[in-house]
Amino acid sequence: MTIAVGVHDRQPWDPRRAQPRRPLRLAVLAVLLGAAACSRTPPPGAAAPQAAADSVAAAARRDSLAVAARRDSLAAVARRDSAAAAVRADSAARAMREASRADSVRAQVQRDAVEEPAPVRSGLDSASSVDLAASVFFEYNRTDLTEASVTVLERKLRVLQRAPRLVIQVAGHCDERGSDEYNLALGERRAASVKRYLVEHGIAEGRIGVMSYGEERPLDPGHTEEAWAKNRRAEFTVTEGAR
Amino acid sequence: MLGGLTWAVASGVQAQDSIPQGGVRVGITYSPGTRPALVIARGAAAPADSLRAQLERDLDFSDQFELLAAPVSSDRPGEAPDYRAYRALGAELLVTLAGGAGGTDVQLHDVRRGAVVREATIGGVGAGDRRWAVHRAADEIVRWVTGRPGMAATRLLFVQNGQLWRVDADGNGPAQVPSAGRPALSPAWSPDGRRVAYTAFVRSGQPIVLQDLATGERDVVPTTEYGLNITPEFSRDGARLAFAHGTEAGTDVYVFDVAQQGVARLTVGRFSDNLSPTWSPDGGKVAFISTRAGSPQLYWMDADGGNPEVLARFDFGATGQTNAPAWSPDGQSLAFHREVGGTPQLFVLDLGTRAVRQLTGAGRNEDPTWAPDGRHLSFVSTRSGTRQLWVLDVETGRVRQLTTSGGARLPAWSPRLATP
Numbered sequence A: 001m002t003i004a005v006g007v008h009d010r011q012p013w014d015p016r017r018a019q020p021r022r023p024l025r026l027a028v029l030a031v032l033l034g035a036a037a038c039s040r041t042p043p044p045g046a047a048a049p050q051a052a053a054d055s056v057a058a059a060a061r062r063d064s065l066a067v068a069a070r071r072d073s074l075a076a077v078a079r080r081d082s083a084a085a086a087v088r089a090d091s092a093a094r095a096m097r098e099a100s101r102a103d104s105v106r107a108q109v110q111r112d113a114v115e116e117p118a119p120v121r122s123g124l125d126s127a128s129s130v131d132l133a134a135s136v137f138f139e140y141n142r143t144d145l146t147e148a149s150v151t152v153l154e155r156k157l158r159v160l161q162r163a164p165r166l167v168i169q170v171a172g173h174c175d176e177r178g179s180d181e182y183n184l185a186l187g188e189r190r191a192a193s194v195k196r197y198l199v200e201h202g203i204a205e206g207r208i209g210v211m212s213y214g215e216e217r218p219l220d221p222g223h224t225e226e227a228w229a230k231n232r233r234a235e236f237t238v239t240e241g242a243r
Numbered sequence B: 001m002l003g004g005l006t007w008a009v010a011s012g013v014q015a016q017d018s019i020p021q022g023g024v025r026v027g028i029t030y031s032p033g034t035r036p037a038l039v040i041a042r043g044a045a046a047p048a049d050s051l052r053a054q055l056e057r058d059l060d061f062s063d064q065f066e067l068l069a070a071p072v073s074s075d076r077p078g079e080a081p082d083y084r085a086y087r088a089l090g091a092e093l094l095v096t097l098a099g100g101a102g103g104t105d106v107q108l109h110d111v112r113r114g115a116v117v118r119e120a121t122i123g124g125v126g127a128g129d130r131r132w133a134v135h136r137a138a139d140e141i142v143r144w145v146t147g148r149p150g151m152a153a154t155r156l157l158f159v160q161n162g163q164l165w166r167v168d169a170d171g172n173g174p175a176q177v178p179s180a181g182r183p184a185l186s187p188a189w190s191p192d193g194r195r196v197a198y199t200a201f202v203r204s205g206q207p208i209v210l211q212d213l214a215t216g217e218r219d220v221v222p223t224t225e226y227g228l229n230i231t232p233e234f235s236r237d238g239a240r241l242a243f244a245h246g247t248e249a250g251t252d253v254y255v256f257d258v259a260q261q262g263v264a265r266l267t268v269g270r271f272s273d274n275l276s277p278t279w280s281p282d283g284g285k286v287a288f289i290s291t292r293a294g295s296p297q298l299y300w301m302d303a304d305g306g307n308p309e310v311l312a313r314f315d316f317g318a319t320g321q322t323n324a325p326a327w328s329p330d331g332q333s334l335a336f337h338r339e340v341g342g343t344p345q346l347f348v349l350d351l352g353t354r355a356v357r358q359l360t361g362a363g364r365n366e367d368p369t370w371a372p373d374g375r376h377l378s379f380v381s382t383r384s385g386t387r388q389l390w391v392l393d394v395e396t397g398r399v400r401q402l403t404t405s406g407g408a409r410l411p412a413w414s415p416r417l418a419t420p
Helices: A022-038 A048-110 A126-133 A147-162 A180-200 A225-231 B012-018 B049-061 B083-089 B127-146
Strands: A167-173 A208-214 A233-240 B037-040 B066-068 B093-100 B103-110 B115-122 B155-160 B163-168 B175-177 B184-189 B195-200 B208-212 B218-220 B228-234 B240-247 B250-257 B262-265 B274-279 B285-290 B297-302 B309-312 B319-327 B333-340 B343-350 B356-358 B365-370 B376-381 B388-393 B399-401 B409-413
Touching: A048 B218, A126 A147, A126 A233, A147 A180, A167 A180, A180 A208, A180 A233, A180 B184, A180 B228, A180 B240, A180 B250, A180 B274, A180 B319, A180 B409, B037 B049, B037 B083, B049 B066, B049 B093, B049 B127, B103 B127, B115 B127, B155 B184, B163 B184, B184 B409, B195 B228, B208 B228, B208 B240, B228 B274, B240 B274, B250 B274, B274 B319, B285 B319, B297 B319, B309 B333, B309 B343, B319 B365, B333 B365, B343 B365, B365 B409, B376 B409
Parallel strands: A167 A208, B037 B066, B037 B093, B184 B228
Antiparallel strands: A167 A233, B093 B103, B103 B115, B155 B163, B155 B409, B163 B175, B184 B195, B195 B208, B208 B218, B228 B240, B240 B250, B250 B262, B274 B285, B285 B297, B297 B309, B319 B333, B333 B343, B343 B356, B365 B376, B376 B388, B388 B399
């Protein structure tokens, strides 16, 4: 099977949301330039010498305005070009990362066994490690954070702010009661809910990955309310450490 | 067609045409709900009992016949059976088996008329081939009588201990299918029965894997290298694969075009979940589960994502979350599970009337999948104490247990298979 698609990343391109931006910006620029060139035309019927002087001054002003406008427009073009270049470089880098990740996924599915990732050294002191590893828990079929969860997340915020190189993964889990497949989506939203809180409180988005295990990895294999409460959780692991 | 299974088309269309008016019009008379009484002769010259027993079981599991116990027969090979004796038993249909040069000859008799109406030969040398040939013979007998083939020559894929397993539709031969990821979830058959799509939990994510069942060859559906990718289902023509892709912004239904290798998005959830797509047989509609109005409920939309609409309304107070829809092969209904008092039960929605009918009540019952005959559902039930696969005949309500080792879930029923 050959693979040739342009839709990638965790937020695939949505044609309904994409808007053509560049033509609009050029149109605005053209209107501004036109306004600058026309607004200083002298009124008809003014005295001739004064009119001539005015007209020279006006022409000079016009020229200087035009130069300024051209300069602005060149600067705008340069800015745009450099932004476009940055976007291109960024997207090229992303495309390479994605291609290598796609290759890695392809390689992984050829094997019957699943390799567990090696634990990453966080370089944190033990108290911070405990704070960072603590799970947060959810109500049944809910993804919003409880008071207790916010307290736990506040401690994580402090750790993440102090160790800016740490990258973590948030894994959402569910109890066994819902549908197996729906729980995968629910677990993803639980992890996303935790991530949103951390990002809203200043942690860079790129430092937090999310995934869902649904009901596949219960912490407590029991079938009681107590077991279910333990299993409705988000777990935290360090995926990129101190160095 | 399978080597070793040969259908002697001695009767064929002509034989059907020759059945007189007023007699048993095989394939026409029996409307749904009527079960003709059938007996499989126990002739002196009949082949091995195992073959007869298998055929009897297949016909029993088809739920299309009232199977009568066969008397020890004095019928002789080459001679007409004693129709009067079978009539006296109340039999309307008689199946006789006889060892022949090319295999086993199967004949279907109209007992009242006292005549053979159809015949075929079961070949097959190896035990597996022979077994499958008998399944296909059983499906053919069902087709002779009802106009539509049975579902004996099928099997199911399911998940057990986080790995893919398979089992024949009669419960025979459960076996593990080597698969990627742990767990592997939500197997879905390609309509030609050659491939399976499923979610594989690998180290870096949850891609949808396409696996060739004969060779074990695997590939990843493009764009599913990232994020959560679940609940795949092929369109009936095999050209498209619908699935759900989850991101931090919610889970949405996408369609992968197998020929174009392109992916299109059908829903824009914005922090809601849209999953478990199932195709109408004509490929024009997709039913799915959405949390857009709160708890997960059943919706449908056009196959391009247009006109999404709630399909089975939430019955406040009485029923809860709805999940796992499966569109019936005849296109007339959708099976799904829905919580009643906190426990999932199977339901079927009639698309003509929008009436919803509850099918189960004992234990948890979830994740239905239709047999290709359109009247049987397999599902997961805890009614025996552990999570097992069961089979329900939607028409009669009869149930049987399919698996016996614990923990089976997420079944997917195959199309009719030419070979095991």
